Amino acid sequence: MDRQVENSEVIRENLEYLVKNHGEIYEAYCRYGELVHEKGGPLDEKTRWLIKVALSTEGQYEYALRTHILKALKAGCTREEIEHAILLVAPTSGFPKTMEGLLILRDIIKEQEK
Incomplete structure (x- = not known):
């Protein structure tokens, strides 16, 4: 990246x-x-961040997506929950947007594992 x-x-x-x-x-x-x-x-903290992850994925705002993924993780979202939010983008807004979102998520997870 x-x-x-x-x-x-x-x-x-x-x-x-x-x-x-x-x-x-x-x-x-x-x-x-x-x-x-x-x-x-009334939405809870985790749900709000998952929505922001999906919106940033759909809008292809890489910097915002990175920020929202990190904030979602900090709010207690799991990698699986974040990945699900990104996958939900594909049927509505397109497969390429989802694939880019997954690349960014995987990059962040890899950075955190170092």
């Missing part, structure tokens, strides 16, 4: 630019995301 390593620096720099030049907007965006995640409804 060399592409992720290359992109992570660009993404970090772009985020730093946003925070520096539009900090108030970024803070409001973060707060909105927290409110929706925590107080938006």
